[in-house]
Amino acid sequence: MADTATAPDPAPASPGPEPRRLAVRKTYKLYVGGAFPRSESGRSIPVNSAEGAHLAHAARASRKDARDAVVAARAAFGPWAARTAQLRGQILYRIAEMMEGRHAHFVQETVDAQGVSEATAQDIVSAAIDRWVYYAGWTDKIAQVLGTSNPVSGPFENSSAPQPTGVVAVLAPQDSPLLGLVSVVAPVIAAGNTAIVVASERAPLPAIALAEALATSDLPGGVVNILTGRTAEIAPTLAAHADVNALDLSGAGDLATELESAAAATLTRVLRREPSPDWHALPGLARITPFLETKTVWQAVGR
Amino acid sequence: MPDTATPAPAPLSPAGGNAALRALLDGLPGVDEAGVHARVADLATRSVKTTAKAHAIDLAIRMVDLTTLEGADTPGKVRALCAKALLPDPADRTVPPVAAVCVYPDLVPVAARALGSTPVGIASVATSFPAGRAPLEAKLLDTRYAVAGGATEIDMVIDRGAFLAGDHRKVYDEIVAVKEACARPDGPPAHLKVILETGELASYDDVRRASWLAMYAGADFIKTSTGKVAPAATPAVTLIMLQAVRDFRAATGRQVGVKPAGGIRTTKDALRNLVMVNETVGPDWLDPRWFRFGASSLLNDLLMQRAKLTTGTYPGPDYYSAD
Amino acid sequence: MSDRPRPTPRPAPHPGPDSPSTPAATATATARPASASGALVYAPAPESRAVVSLRPAYGLFIDGEFTEPGEQTMTTVNPADEEALAEVATATEADLDRAVAAARRAFDGVWSRTSPSERGKYLYRISRIIQDRARELAVLESLDNGKPIKETRDVDIPLAAAHFFYYAGWADKLPFALPGVPAPRPLGVAAQVIPWNFPLLMLAWKIAPALAAGNTVVLKPAETTPLTALVFAEICQEAGLPPGVVNIVTGAGATGRALVAHPGVDKVAFTGSTGVGREIARTVAGTRKRVTLELGGKGANIVYADAALDQAVEGIVTGIFFNQGHVCCAGSRLLVQESVAEEVLHRLKERMARLRLGDPLDKNTDIGAVNSSAQLARIQDLARTGREEGGEEWSPSCELPSRGYWFAPTVFTGITQAHRIAREEIFGPVLSVLTFRTPQEAVEKANNTPYGLSAGIWSEKGSRVLWTADRLRAGVIWANTFNKFDPASPFGGYRESGYGREGGRHGLEAYLNG
Structure with missing residues (x-):
């Protein structure tokens, strides 16, 4: 940052060689209900960079962790949906601010995860931050754009308003671990839903970095819950879970048909994956409407 | 929220001042306009044909208060009206007489002479009909004059100004006073019908409140309108008043009659009213003692429809007296 | 018209000076004075079938x-x-x-x-x-x-x-x-x-x-x-x-x-x-x-104590007896505030007694036939379950035709959310009555179902209506009305x-x- 760059050197170099300071490494954990627990199973998966170098261990969430995340998301849903639309927007904008503050960190995570150049990573991180800003602006416009006043025949006031569907299980894209992730999570919560996100299996670390930004924004715990581990292990539990209202199959890969079929048991809404999504493109409402219900209210009018 | 939606057990004579009376009336369940209109429309689809229609037409004739309330009314006009009331169709003596004639107080003696001891009642509007804008003393004098002249029924108007101004106590006290004025030293008191003039009230909630107020104060009948204000007896208002008498009887044990007046001109209108009575309060009210039509031109339409049923052909209006 | 009823024999059709019986006197003697005229009996009014020409x-x-x-x-x-x-x-x-x-x-x-x-x-x-x-x-x-x-x-x-x-x-x-x-x-x-x-x-x-x-x-x-x-x-x-x-x-x-x-x-x-x-x-x-x-659905029809009760009762009837209850958005669960439950039920039963069941082609018929023997069997089965689980069943006295598939309008009281008939869609003219104490409880009970198609709210207080509508998880909510449809009005449900x-x-x- 500018301040640091122009600051004078700190204390003069010490006379003798001191032992080099040992870095404090980060433990990558799950993000559930606003806390950072390890998997209840005690398991982890090794995470390598795009080049194959070992980076860290990430928690390997179990089916039980997935169910706990559903409980956390359900508990958070009512209060989150009840926040005023503009307040939700303010909180999403705050997430963008938090990411901006950690820009360099996200760039490093992206370089490691995707093996892209630093310049490309810069673009990706900027786009991810801007995506939050984009959706921050949507929260209090969704109802105005999608809601309708319905001119029915009879002495009734009738209007339809979009409402969040509830708890959404999101299988984040496998190959775009930061921008893709933000692109699928932000619209879900902008609309007032809460999310359980299964991070990119191969590159989960940016998701945990995002969780850290979320935890330090004003986002209430449980609104976004992030699981790392094996998609094939966790996703079926989420797809079939009766308290999950919708399922985003973006990162489902070959599991998509099986998961959609499992979701049918409780009529869970399903957003199928796009063949080759361009995560840089302006998303519009396409990822918001699948997670909305339309509530129509008739009211008798009279003196 | 109120503990119970209907004040029960309801005192027949609510004690206390205006505030207590208003609190009592405001505790009544509200009336939803759209719902009332929907119910009325639903009941209007009932089909009353053939035997049911014949029965209903005769019942409706027996429920008519044959009315003339014009500045130009004369003794001759009233005598003609009385003749028609007794024998609505001189060509068909199976037609029953109507329930009563309804005239201004000064013409009551004329009607009394014409009707004598026949079963047709003599109703008189009183209390400075139709506006009711006179001092109480004048209203009582008006009433006593009509009763003394032979009126068996008094159709009074409430003080709508007082009602709309929130002075329910004044309305109540006036009805009580008029009721007392209906007493007759030589016989049973005249039967009191209280006209709410619903077309001047603010809402259907008011129609229900005014109905209960009149019943609390001793009305024998509640009546929709004077016929001088539009709208008069709309089906919606009649339905709400029927619900009020039903609920009042459930709460107090006292049965009160209902009289829609004004705007009921055709047999179809009358049958729709009878269907409402049938399906809202039931057979207990399907009787001239408990349900009346305040009308004038209705009678001829009933007669024509009756003749159509009897003879199979539809007669023209010139076959019936224009009185 | 030989069967035409004669005018009632007279004395006076009304109390006059000649009659000792004033309405007040009658009413004091008996709360329900006998009627001189009896009910209005509607003659059959069948719509003609001639307008339909079916091929074999x-x-x-x-x-x-x-x-x-x-x-x-x-x-x-x-x-x-x-x-x-x-x-x-x-x-x-x-x-x-x-x-x-x-x-x-x-x-x-x-x-x-x-x-x-x-x-x-x-x-x-x-x-x-x-x-x-x-x-x-x-x-x-x-x-x-x-x-x-x-x-x-x-x-x-x-x-x-x-x-x-x-x-x-x-x-x-x-x-x-x-x-x-x-x-x-x-x-x-x-x-x-x-x-x-x-x-x-x-x-x-x-x-x-x-x-x-x-x-x-x-x-x-x-x-x-x-x-x-x-x-x-x-x-x-x-x-x-x-x-x-x-x-x-x-x-x-x-x-x-x-x-x-x-x-x-x-x-x-x-x-x-x-x-x-x-x-x-x-x-x-x-x-x-x-x-x-x-x-499917298991719609809750919520009646608050301050509802316009006569219209609420109409709405309850429309909600469950319209189309013999064969309506996915039927108000099959009546949630009534406990303080008015007794009165609402009383009015509801009186109203149900006036429903006319019979020939679907008669213009005065309110309740027609159940669509099929299979559907009738399902309704009968669930009604039996309701009785077996301790629900109290009531129907107005009503003669069912001997041929065809018929089920009388029925109301079950003493029902809780645990009863099968309060959870499963019956798709017939069977109403389950539950009570609630507070608006919060009404909403919780209304939402306590895997379905989410419809709901009704009856209250004269606008802010309470909106508060409730906001919290109900249902795609169509009717406030002070029920079972209204319009091409301009979106229809569809949440969840199952x-x-x-x-x-x-x-x-x-x-x-x-x-």
């Missing part, structure tokens, strides 16, 4: 023509008297192949090249012909379904015509249908499977938006109510609709399953049970097919009541690609 047997409607009925047929009966009405073909897989192929040809060759405004004009024509043939369709619907003529005449048929009229106007305004999508595209061939409770109306809900958006359709009416759909096929011919744009294939569940699974369809729209809806959602998993489902909306602008989303 119907084939399928494919590519603009009726096929020969063929070997495999089924009989559709009048549920009010169990008389056979007509033989109807059962579509085979080969028939479906031909129907889907015809729809595809029409989509590629004609319909997608028809200008939007011309498409709209076809729909306007169809709407007008439905109006022209309204009485015929109403009587036929009543015969085939068992519902009262007053409902087919005043609700089903006029609303079906209104739906076509409404969506006709959308055909050349599709750039305004999806926000942010200036040039939406139709999906292609839509497979549509509809239920027996509102046969022609459900057809209209499906076909009108599909055609307006530029799709072609293959529609399967319900096994027990195919006749108005087949008359609709004639209407398509009469309207000059290009062959193949609308295809009607009759049959039972197997035909429906095969149609939904047909690889040639791009879109599946289904209205029916949640069980079948699940099956369809599984069938389309992993395909390109878009799907909308309108499924299905997904997607029909009606209004929202109804087009199901038939367009962004």
Whole structure:
């Protein structure tokens, strides 16, 4: 940052060689209900960079962790949906601010995860931050754009308003671990839903970095819950879970048909994956409407 | 929220001042306009044909208060009206007489002479009909004059100004006073019908409140309108008043009659009213003692429809007296 | 008119000076004075059947023509008297192949090249012909379904015509249908499977938006109510609709399953049970097919203590007894605030006693026949469960016809959320009554179901109505009314009541690609 760059050197170099300071490494954990627990199973998966170098261990969430995340998301849903639309927007904008503050960190995570150049990573991180800003602006416009006043025949006031569907299980894209992730999570919560996100299996670390930004924004715990581990292990539990209202199959890969079929048991809404999504493109409402219900209210009018 | 939606057990004579009376009336369940209109429309689809229609037409004739309330009314006009009331169709003596004639107080003696001891009642509007804008003393004098002249029924108007101004106590006290004025030293008191003039009230909630107020104060009948204000007896208002008498009887044990007046001109209108009575309060009210039509031109339409049923052909209006 | 009643013998028809009995005196003596005249008995008022001319047997409607009925047929009966009405073909897989192929040809060759405004004009024509043939369709619907003529005449048929009229106007305004999508595209061939409770109306809900958006359709009416759909096929011919744009294939569940699974369809729209809806959602998993489902419900009708009680009682009756309770959005759970529960029940029972059950073609009938023996058995089974679980059952005294499928309007009290009849959709004239103490509790109980289609709120307090509506998890909420429908009003549920909306602008989303 500018301040640091122009600051004078700190204390003069010490006379003798001191032992080099040992870095404090980060433990990558799950993000559930606003806390950072390890998997209840005690398991982890090794995470390598795009080049194959070992980076860290990430928690390997179990089916039980997935169910706990559903409980956390359900508990958070009512209060989150009840926040005023503009307040939700303010909180999403705050997430963008938090990411901006950690820009360099996200760039490093992206370089490691995707093996892209630093310049490309810069673009990706900027786009991810801007995506939050984009959706921050949507929260209090969704109802105005999608809601309708319905001119029915009879002495009734009738209007339809979009409402969040509830708890959404999101299988984040496998190959775009930061921008893709933000692109699928932000619209879900902008609309007032809460999310359980299964991070990119191969590159989960940016998701945990995002969780850290979320935890330090004003986002209430449980609104976004992030699981790392094996998609094939966790996703079926989420797809079939009766308290999950919708399922985003973006990162489902070959599991998509099986998961959609499992979701049918409780009529869970399903957003199928796009063949080759361009995560840089302006998303519009396409990822918001699948997670909305339309509530129509008739009211008798009279003196 | 109120503990119970209907004040029960309801005192027949609510004690206390205006505030207590208003609190009592405001505790009544509200009336939803759209719902009332929907119910009325639903009941209007009932089909009353053939035997049911014949029965209903005769019942409706027996429920008519044959009315003339014009500045130009004369003794001759009233005598003609009385003749028609007794024998609505001189060509068909199976037609029953109507329930009563309804005239201004000064013409009551004329009607009394014409009707004598026949079963047709003599109703008189009183209390400075139709506006009711006179001092109480004048209203009582008006009433006593009509009763003394032979009126068996008094159709009074409430003080709508007082009602709309929130002075329910004044309305109540006036009805009580008029009721007392209906007493007759030589016989049973005249039967009191209280006209709410619903077309001047603010809402259907008011129609229900005014109905209960009149019943609390001793009305024998509640009546929709004077016929001088539009709208008069709309089906919606009649339905709400029927619900009020039903609920009042459930709460107090006292049965009160209902009289829609004004705007009921055709047999179809009358049958729709009878269907409402049938399906809202039931057979207990399907009787001239408990349900009346305040009308004038209705009678001829009933007669024509009756003749159509009897003879199979539809007669023209010139076959019936224009009185 | 020999049976004409004579005027009641007189004395005075009213109390006058000659009569000792004033109303007040009578009323004091007896709370319910005997009536001199008795109830008004409505004479039978049957609508004429002559307006309907049925063929003995119907084939399928494919590519603009009726096929020969063929070997495999089924009989559709009048549920009010169990008389056979007509033989109807059962579509085979080969028939479906031909129907889907015809729809595809029409989509590629004609319909997608028809200008939007011309498409709209076809729909306007169809709407007008439905109006022209309204009485015929109403009587036929009543015969085939068992519902009262007053409902087919005043609700089903006029609303079906209104739906076509409404969506006709959308055909050349599709750039305004999806926000942010200036040039939406139709999906292609839509497979549509509809239920027996509102046969022609459900057809209209499906076909009108599909055609307006530029799709072609293959529609399967319900096994027990195919006749108005087949008359609709004639209407398509009469309207000059290009062959193949609308295809009607009759049959039972197997035909429906095969149609939904047909690889040639791009879109599946289904209205029916949640069980079948699940099956369809599984069938389309992993395909390109878009799907909308309108499924079951267990609607709560919430009556607050400050409700306009007379109108609330009407709303309760409309909510559960309209169309014999064969309504997915029926208000089958009455949630009444405990402080007025007794009074509401009293009024409700009095009102139910005035419901007229009988000949569906009689203009004064309120409750018609149950649509099929199978449905009757299901209703009877659930009512038995209600009794076995300790519910208190009440019905007005009401004579059921000896032939046909009938079930008296019924109310169960002493019911809690744990009772099966408070949780399962009965799809019949059976109301479960539960009580609540606070608005919070009302909302919790209303939402305590896997369904989420409809709910009702009765209160004179506007802010409480809005507070409640905001918290109910239901796609359609009626405040101080119930079971109202309009082509401009989106309809559809949350959760296991299905997904997607029909009606209004929202109804087009199901038939367009962004």
